[in-house]
Amino acid sequence: MKFDSRLLSGIGVVSAVVEAGSFARAGESMGLTQPAISRAVARLEERVGIRIFNRTARAISLTDEGRSFYEAVAPLLAGIEDAAVRAGGSRTLVRGRLRINVDGTFGHHLLAPRIGEFLQGFPELTVDVSVRDRMGDLVGDGFDIAVRFGEPETSSLKARLLLRTRVMTCASPSYIARYGEPKKPRDLRSGHRCLLIRNDATGRPYEWEFRRGERVVPVPVTGSLIVNDTGSLLGACLGGAGVAQLLELYAKDIIAQGRLVPLLPDWSDETFPLYAYHHASHIVPAKVQAFLEFVREITG
DSSP states (O other): OOOOHHHHHHHHHHHHHHHHSSHHHHHHHHTOOHHHHHHHHHHHHHHHTSOOEEEOSSOEEEOHHHHHHHHHHHHHHHHHHHHHHHHTTOSOOSOEEEEEEEOHHHIIIIITTTHHHHHHHOTTEEEEEEEOSSOOOTTTTTOSEEEEESOOOSOSSEEEEEEEEEEEEEEOHHHHHHHOOOSSGGGGGSSOOBEEEBOTTTSSBOOEEEEETTEEEEEOOOOSEEESSHHHHHHHHHTTSOBEEEEHHHHHHHHHTTSSEEEOGGGBOOEEEEEEEEOSSSOOOHHHHHHHHHHHHHHO
């Protein structure tokens, strides 16, 4: 295929549409009319021989072929932008808009309290954070990167393991004063109130297990409170409503303050992973790389 400069322009328009979520908003961001955006997309579709977007009266979405195409070209487009900035001699390579997809645990407990430091370090960058129960379609929704707890699902995205944090079983001092402290994992099956958190993937509460070295003891706990986010779980535990399994990464400061007490410390070898996801390409945009380094810093 002979290179056509309109091809690159069309890819830029597609990227704007994916990020904005509509032709009209993409036109506003690029200073073009909606018909001009539509024509640019149609020309690109004709040029590459695929239909990039599904269009309805109310919404647009990437087709399967369009998603594959965008997933391949988006990192290259970001690389071209970074190269142009370097060629221009700019001291600030991290600039533009960074769209981040995070789960509530990471977003509320780890990212939000420290995001000001990141913004201060990169004054030409605008950060758009979306807290979602599930990652969804990172490419189709126009996100640059996602950071989420849990084992990764099979996808074409690049998944980077950032860390593994221990699962801590905790209760408040007031709860322990009332119900006592369990001496072994199976003590939690009776005489204790356990706070459960729902797994959105299955609709059922996460199962509890306790690890000491290679030994694993599953404990089928029950409880009268089930929540679907760690904020509610942590709040209920702090309020003395029951025993909860929390991640050491965000619970350690609260434990150090004496507001929560770790239970069964000899059985706390279970870990939970934190992963970052971004487009699978050897070219990682400067803004994505900067954010990855920031996440490693705040979770280190």
